[in-house]
Amino acid sequence: MFRVAIEMLLHDKTKYLGLLIGVAFTAFLVSFAMSYFAGFMTRGFALVSENPSAKVWVMDSAVSSAEATINMSNSSLDIVRGVQGVEYASPLYLGDMTARYANGHFQSFQAIGVDNATLSGAPKPANLLRIPNSVIIDSGGTDGKLQTPIEKKDMWAYNGSHLNAVTRKLRYGDTILINSKRVVVAGVSHTIPRFPPRPLLYTSTSNFKRLIPGEKRYITFIMVRPATNIAPEVLAKRISKQTGLKAITSSAFKKETVMWYLINSEDVGDMVNMVVLAMLVGFGVTGVMLYMFTYENIKQYAVLKAMGASIKQLTDMIYTQVFIMAVVGSGIGVGISAIFGESISSASFPFRIMWFAPFIGFLGVFIVSLMAAFISIRPIKKMEPGIVFKL
Amino acid sequence: MSKIIASCKDIIKTFNSGEAEVKALQGITLDVYGNELLMLVGPSGCGKTTFVSVLSGLLSFDSGVCKLMGENISAMNDDELTTFRGKNIGFVFQAFNLLPSLSAIENVALPLTVASRKRAEALALASEMLEAVGLSGKEDVKPSGLSGGEQQKVAIARALVHNPKFIICDEPTSSLDHKSGQIVMELLTKIIQEKGASMIVVTHDNRIYKYANRIVHMEDGKITKVAL
Ligand SMILES: Nc1ncnc2c1ncn2[C@@H]1O[C@H](COP(=O)(O)OP(=O)(O)OP(=O)(O)O)[C@@H](O)[C@H]1O
Ligand SMILES: [Mg+2]
Numbered sequence: 001m002f003r004v005a006i007e008m009l010l011h012d013k014t015k016y017l018g019l020l021i022g023v024a025f026t027a028f029l030v031s032f033a034m035s036y037f038a039g040f041m042t043r044g045f046a047l048v049s050e051n052p053s054a055k056v057w058v059m060d061s062a063v064s065s066a067e068a069t070i071n072m073s074n075s076s077l078d079i080v081r082g083v084q085g086v087e088y089a090s091p092l093y094l095g096d097m098t099a100r101y102a103n104g105h106f107q108s109f110q111a112i113g114v115d116n117a118t119l120s121g122a123p124k125p126a127n128l129l130r131i132p133n134s135v136i137i138d139s140g141g142t143d144g145k146l147q148t149p150i151e152k153k154d155m156w157a158y159n160g161s162h163l164n165a166v167t168r169k170l171r172y173g174d175t176i177l178i179n180s181k182r183v184v185v186a187g188v189s190h191t192i193p194r195f196p197p198r199p200l201l202y203t204s205t206s207n208f209k210r211l212i213p214g215e216k217r218y219i220t221f222i223m224v225r226p227a228t229n230i231a232p233e234v235l236a237k238r239i240s241k242q243t244g245l246k247a248i249t250s251s252a253f254k255k256e257t258v259m260w261y262l263i264n265s266e267d268v269g270d271m272v273n274m275v276v277l278a279m280l281v282g283f284g285v286t287g288v289m290l291y292m293f294t295y296e297n298i299k300q301y302a303v304l305k306a307m308g309a310s311i312k313q314l315t316d317m318i319y320t321q322v323f324i325m326a327v328v329g330s331g332i333g334v335g336i337s338a339i340f341g342e343s344i345s346s347a348s349f350p351f352r353i354m355w356f357a358p359f360i361g362f363l364g365v366f367i368v369s370l371m372a373a374f375i376s377i378r379p380i381k382k383m384e385p386g387i388v389f390k391l
Numbered sequence: 392m393s394k395i396i397a398s399c400k401d402i403i404k405t406f407n408s409g410e411a412e413v414k415a416l417q418g419i420t421l422d423v424y425g426n427e428l429l430m431l432v433g434p435s436g437c438g439k440t441t442f443v444s445v446l447s448g449l450l451s452f453d454s455g456v457c458k459l460m461g462e463n464i465s466a467m468n469d470d471e472l473t474t475f476r477g478k479n480i481g482f483v484f485q486a487f488n489l490l491p492s493l494s495a496i497e498n499v500a501l502p503l504t505v506a507s508r509k510r511a512e513a514l515a516l517a518s519e520m521l522e523a524v525g526l527s528g529k530e531d532v533k534p535s536g537l538s539g540g541e542q543q544k545v546a547i548a549r550a551l552v553h554n555p556k557f558i559i560c561d562e563p564t565s566s567l568d569h570k571s572g573q574i575v576m577e578l579l580t581k582i583i584q585e586k587g588a589s590m591i592v593v594t595h596d597n598r599i600y601k602y603a604n605r606i607v608h609m610e611d612g613k614i615t616k617v618a619l
Contacts, residue, residue: 001504004493011492303488306449307549308477309505310470386450388488389440389561 001309005317008297009324015293022289023329023365024336026282031353031361032337033275038357039350040271043141043195044261045254047092047112050191051121054223055232057253058089058239061246065260066253069094071217076245080222083239085230090115093208094220097201100177101170103149104161109201110140110194113208113218121223122202123189129204134186137170138200141193146170178211193350196267283364287372290325294318294376298383305385315377322373330365334358396557396589397423397446402455404441404612415441416452417612423557423589428580428602431593433609439593440561442609446591447480447559448472460556477505481550481588483579485562487542489534495545496521496530502553520548524578540571547575551582558583558590564599576602 010016047066058080060070081089093113100106119126123136137146147167149155154165174185226235232249239247261268301314338353345351404416415438423429431439444450448464457464460479464472489498496517503513521527524544534542550558564572576599583590600606608616
């Protein structure tokens with residue numbers, strides 16, 4: 001009977017191909033959207049990923065993402081350093097700065113201030129930040145925002161801005177102004193792009209304070225490396241308990257950040273809605289197509305039933321057909337999504353295939369196929385085999 | 392005539408389609424004997440198809456008793472009835488009803504496949520049957536590659552491959568031209584004689600009356616005349 005089921009499925013090549021494309025498209029859509037989403041979320045916690053040795057992150061107790069932050073008191077660093085099991089703790093200062101370019105244009109940056117002594121948290125070669133008044137800039141997933149004029153005459157011109165001057169990319173040795181203070185570009189880094197994209201500016205603590213004076217509290221995060229004999233989870237709990245600050249492991253912080261985006265970010269909300277909609281449409285189309293396929297063949301099932309095929313034999317046939325469709329279709333879909341996604345993955349297009357993308361792609365298709373099969377079986381159970389005479 | 396293969400008593404069947412109520416069978420009583428070819432004739436809508444559907448366990452009925460090979464089919468549940476039908480009854484339809492995706496030989500083998508017979512065995516029997524209906528050489532042709540007459544021959548082979556006791560044909564010749572119709576009827580007559588089965592043939596085609604052992608006339612859901 002399996003053979004009969006398969007022959008029936010493959011008989012009408014156009015219909016089979018249509019079904020296959022439908023199923024593959026759904027699986028593609030789902031796994032592609034999930035990977036796209038995973039790509040964005042990975043960028044959402046780029047700051048955490050960028051500092052792999054910081055196994056524990058300390059922050060104000062109200063902070064629940066790497067994106068929306070408030071600073072802690074300046075004494076918190078010493079307090080955290082005093083907790084037993086903390087091998088090493090360094091501060092991270094986050095702030096917004098607006099820079100004036102040589103041609104008069106301006107650009108806002110997310111400034112990341114790193115510990116003077118160790119420069120931990122800065123991209124390599126971090127040593128460049130030892131140059132006085134220096135910064136390392138990074139496009140952070142943006143395009144064409146780090147520009148300076150090509151010609152000397154268009155730079156810091158006495159007669160005002162040269163906004164239409166031809167520009168090139170900022171590079172080592174260029175200067176920009178922040179809060180009317182001169183800053184030297186010591187390097188251009190290419191760290192993990194951000195979500196949402198924004199240009200980044202890394203600098204030392206002392207320079208950070210020079211550029212944004214007057215703030216009472218500077219420390220946004222404290223990155224902690226635990227001693228070798230203590231698990232990050234344990235240390236995080238201990239720090240929380242002893243300091244009243246929030247301390248969590250880096251992996252927990254990444255998860256919290258993703259959750260935060262899901263709840264708070266309109267962009268992500270729109271994206272999720274679109275993904276869900278696409279999935280529903282894909283699933284709906286696939287389900288209906290599978291159902292129609294069975295329904296169109298109902299005469300054949302009636303003939304089989306007249307000849308003694310039991311309901312179980314008929315339902316097994318339908319499950320066989322649906323199973324084959326689901327396996328072949330979702331295999332193709334997930335495969336195409338992987339190839340396509342990887343090939344267009346870039347700074348402006350995040351794509352990250354995590355285990356759940358193909359998994360949900362397959363699972364979604366299987367659930368929908370099963371549902372379609374289940375619904376398709378109903379008319380077959382109900383049909384009066386007497387209809388064979390009326391065909 | 393020998394023993395009774397099928398026996399119906401006072402069968403009543405009413406269709407309720409919305410408001411309208413159609414009394415399709417209004418008390419049919421009929422016995423079918425072993426080895427006979429019985430023709431069922433009558434005007435369109437008189438209930439012939441309904442009657443053979445009941446008689447073959449394909450359609451439930453409101454009241455009356457229907458026994459096939461001595462067994463009361465009303466007492467069987469759907470699965471039992473399906474198995475019973477698969478074992479004991481062969482069907483030939485006006486529209487052939489071959490599975491378009493299967494080759495001629497696979498179509499013929501279907502009743503055996505449904506009964507879970509081994510594929511090689513089923514194909515061997517199907518091949519013999521195809522030869523018996525004069526279609527050797529066409530084993531691997533799909534229905535779309537066969538003429539109407541050939542398709543009906545495949546259907547006949549399929550109806551007989553599992554040696555059923557009782558064969559039901561609803562207008563087996565009305566989709567065929569005169570010559571093919573005669574050939575099909577000769578084939579059916581010959582085979583039931585060889586196999587010793589009984590057959591009911593529903594027909595409008597008076598040119599095939601000559602093949603009948605008995606002709607049962609129906610009108611308005613009732614049997615009006617039985618001619619020998
Ligand atoms: N499934 C059904 N639902 C409602 N009414 C039906 C159904 N099947 C048959 N009927 C009605 O029952 C009556 C008998 O139909 P049946 O098909 O048995 O006639 P028939 O003698 O086979 O006719 P024909 O020679 O045209 O095939 C008709 O009036 C028909 O409309
Ligand atoms: Mg009829």
